[in-house]
Amino acid sequence: MEEEINRICSNGSIIRFHEVSKIYPLPGGDVVALNAVNLDIEPGEFIAIMGPSGSGKSTLLNLMGCLDTPTAGVLCIKGRNTWGMTDEELTELRRDHIGFIFQQFNLLPLLNALENVQYPLILKTGNRECEDRCREVLAAMDLEESLYSHKPTELSGGQQQRVAIARALVNDPEILLADEPTGNLDSKTGTAIMTLLDDLNQHEGKTIIMVTHDPAIAKYARRTIRIVDGRITATEG
Amino acid sequence: MHSRMFFDFARRNVRLHWLRSLLAVLGIIIGVMTIVSIGILGNSLVLSVSDSLSTVGDSIIVIPHAGGMGFGGGGSVPELISDRDVEQIRRAVAPLVTIPVYSGSSRMTIGNEDTVGVIYGLQSDDIPILLELAEGNYLRGSSSAMAGARFAEQNDIKVGSRITVGDKGSLRIVGILEERGMGFDINPDSGIVVDSRWFEDAYSPDGYGLVIVKVKDLNQIDEVKEEIERQLNRRETVVDVIDTRAILDTILTAFGQISTFVTAIGGISLIVAGVSILNIMLMSVTERIKEIGVLRSIGTKRQEIRRMFLYEALILGLIGSGIGGALSIFGGYAVSIVMLQTTEYLFVPSSLIYIVYGMAFGIGISLLSGLYPAWKASNLNPIEALRHE
Numbered sequence: 001m002e003e004e005i006n007r008i009c010s011n012g013s014i015i016r017f018h019e020v021s022k023i024y025p026l027p028g029g030d031v032v033a034l035n036a037v038n039l040d041i042e043p044g045e046f047i048a049i050m051g052p053s054g055s056g057k058s059t060l061l062n063l064m065g066c067l068d069t070p071t072a073g074v075l076c077i078k079g080r081n082t083w084g085m086t087d088e089e090l091t092e093l094r095r096d097h098i099g100f101i102f103q104q105f106n107l108l109p110l111l112n113a114l115e116n117v118q119y120p121l122i123l124k125t126g127n128r129e130c131e132d133r134c135r136e137v138l139a140a141m142d143l144e145e146s147l148y149s150h151k152p153t154e155l156s157g158g159q160q161q162r163v164a165i166a167r168a169l170v171n172d173p174e175i176l177l178a179d180e181p182t183g184n185l186d187s188k189t190g191t192a193i194m195t196l197l198d199d200l201n202q203h204e205g206k207t208i209i210m211v212t213h214d215p216a217i218a219k220y221a222r223r224t225i226r227i228v229d230g231r232i233t234a235t236e237g
Numbered sequence: 238m239h240s241r242m243f244f245d246f247a248r249r250n251v252r253l254h255w256l257r258s259l260l261a262v263l264g265i266i267i268g269v270m271t272i273v274s275i276g277i278l279g280n281s282l283v284l285s286v287s288d289s290l291s292t293v294g295d296s297i298i299v300i301p302h303a304g305g306m307g308f309g310g311g312g313s314v315p316e317l318i319s320d321r322d323v324e325q326i327r328r329a330v331a332p333l334v335t336i337p338v339y340s341g342s343s344r345m346t347i348g349n350e351d352t353v354g355v356i357y358g359l360q361s362d363d364i365p366i367l368l369e370l371a372e373g374n375y376l377r378g379s380s381s382a383m384a385g386a387r388f389a390e391q392n393d394i395k396v397g398s399r400i401t402v403g404d405k406g407s408l409r410i411v412g413i414l415e416e417r418g419m420g421f422d423i424n425p426d427s428g429i430v431v432d433s434r435w436f437e438d439a440y441s442p443d444g445y446g447l448v449i450v451k452v453k454d455l456n457q458i459d460e461v462k463e464e465i466e467r468q469l470n471r472r473e474t475v476v477d478v479i480d481t482r483a484i485l486d487t488i489l490t491a492f493g494q495i496s497t498f499v500t501a502i503g504g505i506s507l508i509v510a511g512v513s514i515l516n517i518m519l520m521s522v523t524e525r526i527k528e529i530g531v532l533r534s535i536g537t538k539r540q541e542i543r544r545m546f547l548y549e550a551l552i553l554g555l556i557g558s559g560i561g562g563a564l565s566i567f568g569g570y571a572v573s574i575v576m577l578q579t580t581e582y583l584f585v586p587s588s589l590i591y592i593v594y595g596m597a598f599g600i601g602i603s604l605l606s607g608l609y610p611a612w613k614a615s616n617l618n619p620i621e622a623l624r625h626e
Contacts, residue, residue: 067534067619088538095536106531106623110249120535122242167535 005083009076014174014207015041015064020073022059022230033059035230036073043174046201046208048221056230057211058179064209065098065177066090078174095124099168103180105160107152113163114138114148121170137166141196158189165196169206176200178210182217194220243541247548250521257517258553261510265557266564268507269599273565275503276591278572279496281582287489289418297461298422298479299326299448302470317444318476322469329468330450330461336363338423339436340446345429346401347392354388355428356402358436366451368425372396373412379435382408385425386416400429405439421481422449458482500591504598511602514553518546518610529614530622539615546614550607551600558599562592 008018017039024031033056041047049057062068063075066082069090075082078097082090100106107116117134121127138148141162152160161181168176178197182190198220200206210221218224223237251258301316318337327335339358344351359367361376364383373396376383384394389410394400398410408431417426436442450465452458462478469475522529529542569588573580582588 062620065534067623088540091533091536091538094534100534102531102623106527106534108528108531110246110253119242123536123541128241171536 005074005081008074009079009081011040012042012079013040013076014043014045014078015039015209016074016076017060017063018074018076020063020070020075022056022063022068023071032230034063034070037230037232039225039232041207041209043207044201044205046198046220046222047210048218048224049209049211049227050213050215050218050224051227052213055227057227059230060227061177061179061209061211064175065100066094095120096171097173097175099165099171099173099176101161101165101168101176101178101181103183105152105157105164105184107160107164107167109152112149112151113143113155113159116152116163117166117170120167124171134166134170137170138163140169141166156189157185158192161185161189161193162196165193165200169200174207176206176208178208180212181210182212182214190217240544243545244548244552246545247552250525250549251552254517254521257520261514261517261553262557262560264510264513265507265554265599265603266561268503268510268602269558269561269595270565270568271506272500272503272598273562273591273595274568274572276496276500276594277565277569277583277588278576279492279499280588280591281573281577283489283492283496284582284585284587285577285579286492287485295452296422296481297450297452297458297465298481299450299465299469299476300446300479301444302474302477317442317446318448319444322475323445323448325468326448326450326465329464333453333457333461334363334366334451336360336367336449336451337433337445338447338449339433339440339442340423341436341440341442342428343403343405345403347394347398350392352392354385355424356436357423357425357428357430358433358442359430360433364430367423367449368417368430369415371413371415373410375412376430376432377411379432379438380406380408381411381432383412383414383425383430384410385414385428385430387426388428389413391427402429402431402439408435421479421484422447507599507602510557510599511606514550514603514606515609518550518607519613521549522546522610522614525614526617526622526625529617530619530625533617533619534623543611543615546611547604547607550603550611554600554603557603558596561599562596565592565595 009016017037020034020037021032022034024033037060049060051057059068063070064077066077069075069082077093080093082093085093108119111119114131114134117138118130121130121133135145135148139145143159143162143166147155147159152163155163176197181197182193185193194217197208197210201208210217212218221237223235225232226234226236299318301318323335323337336359340355342353342355345354364375368383371386373383382400384400388394394410394413396410396413399407400410401407408429414425414430417424450461452461458480462480465476465478532542569583570580573583
């Protein structure tokens with residue numbers, strides 16, 4: 001059994017769903033969020049996941065981010081089987097290899113821009129003297145240095161999302177998960193953010209998986225996966 | 238290090254909600270002050286009682302057996318200790334000093350004022366062993382008397398005053414005694430001491446009210462006690478032998494228990510303060526559900542979330558206990574002045590240790606109150622927490 005799973009996981013995919021189901025037991029009957037999904041994502045891909053709300057795209061993203069575990073099936077992240085991992089192991093996997101970008105930016109309100117970027121790095125290394133690395137990442141996001149000491153509430157949406165992307169990148173993860181990254185931005189700022197993500201995929205080789213329902217945004221991705229009622233119905237590109 | 242970042246986080250959160258943090262801290266301050274002040278008061282009380290009683294700790298008191306009291310007895314009046322018994326005691330405890338004491342009370346007249354006081358009849362030689370002199374002299378001859386400190390003060394008695402004892406004649410006061418405080422043997426503070434010969438002439442007593450044996454070494458007490466009982470209570474129980482040290486211990490233990498009990502009542506206020514910390518921490522968790530979801534999604538472990546909230550409780554506890562501990566010195570001072578009219582028992586280690594106890598208890602209660610909110614925060618489902626608005 002374990003050998004079988006290891007064989008499934010060692011096909012070179014950075015993320016692999018093998019017959020993955022996710023069922024939420026509810027009093028009014030079980031809700032099948034994902035139904036025996038098979039999906040391979042190779043290193044360096046840029047994928048858009050599209051589908052109506054309630055179709056299971058967020059569940060798919062949460063499973064990739066190790067925020068949740070499958071009810072059935074095998075989910076491999078970077079060749080490792082996530083089945084049976086403890087909460088602590090999943091958290092470490094997330095911290096070291098996966099970066100999250102949210103629609104709401106979700107910066108920590110108590111910390112300024114620079115500290116928000118520092119936070120995951122300190123979590124990982126335990127070292128507070130990591131300002132250089134954080135400034136470097138922030139600078140790559142085209143954020144003015146004068147804004148580093150600003151609290152999130154003092155930044156515009158675009159600036160907040162740049163800080164959030166810097167935070168996602170600071171631990172140099174291979175995988176970036178973005179949930180409607182431009183959903184709260186005007187189209188001009190949205191375009192700038194997408195250019196940034198595209199650049200990270202092209203030049204830094206980051207694997208990016210992005211949930212969106214905006215076809216214009218989905219165009220930045222090399223491959224689009226459509227999901228309806230917990231099943232992948234089409235793959236384009 | 239990690240810990241410093243989480244501590245820093247906790248500190249910022251406490252400051253962000255400074256008003257409610259302040260109120261929770263206030264609760265801890267009051268709680269710590271209450272238990273420390275009451276603890277100091279209790280301890281001071283024990284110390285002051287033991288100070289006023291300790292002069293009699295080296296005596297064995299022999300009193301007539303209170304026989305017949307209780308079940309089946311006839312309720313007979315206790316007899317007195319006869320001369321023969323006193324001789325037996327004297328032989329049993331030799332070479333220790335045996336002091337037989339006559340006791341009674343009488344109406345007394347000083348000038349034109351009538352009053353009532355106790356009278357002790359002692360052999361003149363024994364008086365200096367038992368009592369200290371404040372002014373004047375010890376007894377000379379049988380027509381003089383010494384007055385107790387309080388008795389002298391209340392009745393305006395000076396050395397040289399004359400006092401008429403009932404219809405038994407008049408005595409001249411030659412000395413005023415030092416105040417003796419509560420005792421288990423004799424209490425001459427509110428009466429007079431006369432020579433035993435005068436007492437015999439005046440009242441023709443059948444025997445002594447009590448016999449005091451002065452023990453030199455406290456370790457002898459049990460041995461001497463047994464010896465007296467063996468000699469006198471051979472056939473029937475004639476006397477009761479009381480060891481004042483045991484009484485002292487009993488009283489001090491009782492006071493100690495009372496003070497512990499009252500301190501425990503003070504502890505309730507600290508528990509209430511703990512509940513208020515629990516309350517604001519739960520509020521803080523509820524308000525920050527989304528933030529906790531973000532923290533978890535960017536790689537914060539459960540135990541790290543737990544630590545962050547525990548630090549918050551710890552900060553409140555440290556500040557509250559620190560200020561409370563410092564203010565307790567004033568609190569202890571105030572209750573000492575009001576209740577005991579003295580602060581001499583405040584700055585002694587056994588009182589000051591209550592500050593340490595109080596602070597430790599305050600910090601402990603705060604941490605305890607933080608446990609449940611911290612556990613609750615760390616066990617939130619990250620996905621649901623992220624979705625929370």
